[in-house]
Amino acid sequence: MIVLLKKDTSPERLAGLTDWLRSKNIEIHKSVGSTETVLGLVGDTAKLDIDLISALDFVKDVKRIQEPYKAANRKFHPDDTVIAVGSAHIGGGDLTLIAGPCSVESEEQIVGIAKQVKASGATVLRGGAFKPRTSPYSFQGMRAEGIELLEIAKQETGLPIVTEIMDADQLPLFKNVDMIQVGARNMQNFELLKALGRQEKPVLLKRGFAATYEELLMSAEYIMSEGNENVVLCERGIRTFEQYTRNCLDLAAVPALKTLTHLPIIIDPSHATGRRELIEPLSYGAAAVGADGLIIEVHNDPEHALCDGPQSIKPETFDVIARRSTAIRAAMTV
Numbered sequence: 600m601i602v603l604l605k606k607d608t609s610p611e612r613l614a615g616l617t618d619w620l621r622s623k624n625i626e627i628h629k630s631v632g633s634t635e636t637v638l639g640l641v642g643d644t645a646k647l648d649i650d651l652i653s654a655l656d657f658v659k660d661v662k663r664i665q666e667p668y669k670a671a672n673r674k675f676h677p678d679d680t681v682i683a684v685g686s687a688h689i690g691g692g693d694l695t696l697i698a699g700p701c702s703v704e705s706e707e708q709i710v711g712i713a714k715q716v717k718a719s720g721a722t723v724l725r726g727g728a729f730k731p732r733t734s735p736y737s738f739q740g741m742r743a744e745g746i747e748l749l750e751i752a753k754q755e756t757g758l759p760i761v762t763e764i765m766d767a768d769q770l771p772l773f774k775n776v777d778m779i780q781v782g783a784r785n786m787q788n789f790e791l792l793k794a795l796g797r798q799e800k801p802v803l804l805k806r807g808f809a810a811t812y813e814e815l816l817m818s819a820e821y822i823m824s825e826g827n828e829n830v831v832l833c834e835r836g837i838r839t840f841e842q843y844t845r846n847c848l849d850l851a852a853v854p855a856l857k858t859l860t861h862l863p864i865i866i867d868p869s870h871a872t873g874r875r876e877l878i879e880p881l882s883y884g885a886a887a888v889g890a891d892g893l894i895i896e897v898h899n900d901p902e903h904a905l906c907d908g909p910q911s912i913k914p915e916t917f918d919v920i921a922r923r924s925t926a927i928r929a930a931m932t933v
């Protein structure tokens with residue numbers, strides 16, 4: 600349920616209402632927007648008398664929310680949410696560039712790539728330490744040592760770091776990580792989502808390859824309902840009958856999700872296509888449909904990458920993509 604308040608509602612009247620709601624075990628999400636103040640109510644709202652609340656003279660309107668996601672719902676929070684990631688931010692009309700290798704492979708590799716992508720305008724460094732691989736015989740990532748190397752790259756460049764978690768037990772290792780990634784395969788690992796909801800670091804939540812928008816938003820809701828509202832959504836391609844590309848990039852997810860949720864949404868053209876020659880055009884498409892960011896796999900030596908070489912681009916290509924996609928995104932707001 601949402602309660603729209605009239606402008607200039609006094610803090611005392613508002614406190615009277617919120618205290619009464621809390622006494623009925625209702626949790627309140629207050630959003631002071633540019634045009635209106637909204638109270639989003641979560642809990643057993645079925646028992647609340649809408650007429651009683653509507654009758655208050657400082658209440659403009661009361662509506663029941665039909666969708667099962669509440670905290671993530673645009674109706675709860677009409678303005679776009681902007682998420683801080685260390686010194687960077689995601690949302691609010693800019694195109695945040697997140698770049699780095701699929702996997703951390705060595706100090707020289709991660710620090711070298713970090714410096715190059717930073718010079719091109721990336722403001723967050725990615726790099727996998729725990730890798731969810733289809734085969735148990737493939738490289739599984741450098742694990743704890745990979746995170747240590749990411750921390751060195753962060754110290755050397757000042758770039759905040761994002762890396763994937765596969766199990767809540769790994770959380771202590773993520774102490775100096777700036778944003779925690781939940782991969783497509785774990786989008787519905789509800790215990791992991793709840794654990795991430797009980798800590799404060801922003802979460803990059805990737806869409807599962809067979810997940811609907813509503814299922815993605817319900818996964819965000821799992822995190823948010825535990826208290827952590829810092830969630831960034833990521834469209835990374837879904838599985839279709841097409842075999843030529845690794846997945847099928849659903850660009851409609853950006854404008855569609857923006858109507859449904861206030862959370863920022865970024866695009867991963869690397870896992871969406873699996874083909875390096877498609878990263879550049881799809882990055883431009885993502886910028887044009889209003890994505891809040893791009894996460895791109897960049898490798899200094901893609902031919903010898905330990906993971907996802909075929910979809911990795913070189914820093915020189917990233918430089919071109921960064922310039923043009925930033926210009927395209929800016930053009931969308933003129």
Ligand code: PEP
Pocket residue numbers: 701727731781782783784805835867870
């Ligand atoms: C990744 O970003 O390295 C990754 C494994 O992505 P996804 O979960 O989207 O497959």
Ligand code: MN
Pocket residue numbers: 701702870896906907
């Ligand atoms: Mn990868």
